[in-house]
Amino acid sequence: MPRALEAxxxxxxxxxxxxxxxxxxxxRTGAPWTGDQTIRKTLWTHGLKRAGVRYRRPYQTRHTYASMMVSAGEPLAWVSKQMGHASVVTTARIYASWIPATNSQTGMLADARYGMAGY
Known part of the structure; x- marks a missing residue:
């Protein structure tokens, strides 16, 4: 993703x-973090408070990321690979409720690619 690559x-x-x-x-020190406890105590908790977000474990950002990607309409196979899941079925089982139910572009890609408009 372009923004992640730039970061x-x-x-x-x-x-x-x-x-x-x-x-x-x-x-603060320029040294490697010594563990997740240090990150949570010195950076994570304060960042959440400043952002006005209730506490959540850093691991939960993984699920936030996946649900945002699926909600945005990113291909489920791509999200599955990003998450490191062994199968796209795993990703679908976990994030199916985030797949948009309707999309004004649904079916349009196939129509454009295979020229179904004339039928």
Whole structure:
């Protein structure tokens, strides 16, 4: 995704040559994070409060991401690969309720590709 790629490129200038090989570093110390507890206590909880969002575990952002991608109409197979699921069936089972029920473009791609408009 373009924005994620840009964020990682920006981060590269900060941490690419760090001896630890880690991508994300503690901004206060410049050292690698020492575990998820440290991240939650020093960054995550404060960020959620500032954003006015009730507490949630960082792991929940994974589900937020997937449901947003499915809701936006991204291909389920692509979302499945992004999530690292072994099968698209797993992704469909978990996120089926987020698949848009109606879309004004439904069927239009096939129509455009296979020229079904003349039938």
């Amino acid at each position: 990682l490129k920006s981060q590269k200038s900060i941490s690419f040559l760090h001896p630890s090989g880690r991508v994300f570093l503690n901004p």
